Structures are given as C-alpha cells and as structure tokens.
Amino acid sequence: MYENILLAVDLGHKEAEQRAIDTVVEYARAFGATIHVLNVVPDFGMALVGGFFPEGFEKRALARAHEELNAFVAAVIPAEIPHRTIVGHGGIYREILHWAQETKADLVVMSAHRPELEDYLLGPNAARVVRHARTSVLVVRPAPA
Template sequence: MFDTVLLPIDLSQETSWSAALPAALRLVEPEGVLHVVTVVPDYGLSIVGGYFDRGHEKKLLQDVGRKLAEWVEANLPDEVEVHPHVLHGRVYEEIISAANRLEAQAIVLASHDPALSDYLIGPNAARVVRHARQSVFVVRDYKGKARR
C-alpha cells in the first residue's frame, strides 16, 4: 500500500476510471492521499488555438474543474483524502509531471482492450509506464468488467 497515489481519469470516458478507481482505493493507505487528475489536452499546433475565442482556455479549465469536483463528490467515499487537479498539456507528460511534483508513490490508470481504437488512454498509458519513476498499475477493463 502507498501513502500517495495518483489516479488520472478522463471525465468523458467512464472506462478510464470504472476499474482503476477501485484499484486505487485498495492501494492507498487509510491515512494516505489520493490525487485525482484530469488533463485537458493541448491543441498540438499553435495555429489551431487561433480559431478559438480569447479566454476560452480559462473558461474551459474552470468548467472541467467544476466537473471534476462533482465527480469526486459522486464517486469517492468521504473517509478518503482526495485532492483533485485539472492539468493542461500533453496528457502523458502532465501525468508524469504531476506524479513527480506531488511525490506520488504510485500511479493507477486504465487501459482498454487493445482492439479498441482509443487514442487518448492507450498510447498515454504506455508512455506513462515507460517514463514514470513511480510504480505504475495499469488496470484492464474488458467490456466494463475488471479482470481479476
């Protein structure tokens, strides 16, 4: 068990947390801290950002922060110390950076059936596994049911 666990989730994909959340709760010590992060991806190219209204990023990040707080309230027991974080940038880089900055001892994240074409979670999970200094637990979720 770990004192500090990082759980990256995608608020728009229940499969990113449905199996990973129970695993993270089992891994965090009773007096430990669970950091839940969601990453708003960057555009990749600056030219893309020029098509959006001024100040849209601030509004977007505030909206995602509100949704993450609602998710924490709805999905985590009161006895768990939870710190929600909204990050912005390349998904895997932000997860690794947050894990280092928060001194997480473990990262618990979801992966999907490799046959699925999920371009957000799959490749990012692989990069986190390769580059993180922490222990990384990848939880597979096949058709909504975690394998044991």
C-alpha cells in the same frame, strides 16, 4: 507501502474509470494513502490551431474541467479517504508524469480503455507513462466482456 497515489482519469470516459477508482479506493484504505485525482485538459499544441477557437476558450475549458472533476470525485471517492483534485493542462502523458513528481506519488494508476486496433497492447499515453515514470504504474484494464 503507498502514501500518495496519483489516479489519472479521463472525464470523457467516466464509466470506464470505475474499475480503476474501485482499485485506488481499496489501496488507499489498505495503506492509509492520499489519492490525487488528475484530469488533463489537452492544449492546442500549435498557436495556429488555437486561432480557430473563440478567445478565452482554454480558460473556460479549464474552469469547466475543475467543476466536472470535483463533482465526479465527490460522487465516487468516499469522503473519509483523503483526496484532492488536480486539473492539468498540456500533453496528457507529460502532465501525468509531472504531477506524479509534484505529488510525490509512489503509485500512478490509470485505466486502459478498450483498445483500438492500432494500440491493442496499451494506449499511447499509458504506454508512455509506464515507460517514463520514476515510480510504479498500475494500468487497470476494463472487466472482461
């Protein structure tokens, strides 16, 4: 049923990703799917904003994200499950949609972190991915408290 699953993770909230990771691992085992684990490093948005950071900051941030994502995935995805890591750079929901197409994902999985009042139904990035994705999207909520 699923061959390629894109798992979008936020390395700033690793502990909140565990339920989505468990779900994706079970799906991959059940369907023999490959997991593509994506983390997105946001861009500055405007050149003016980038001027406030030291030269080479984005390049170092991307390198650090690759290292951190590889270490994270090695710790949480069993070695026998086919997987790869991807670090995107830009707008979060746009990068998720881009990589869903690039990886030919037939399922996108992402966590819904504990909502703030203003995005109580679904976070803004998750809502945009659900609205615009050309494939199925599974939003995994945290376990009830």
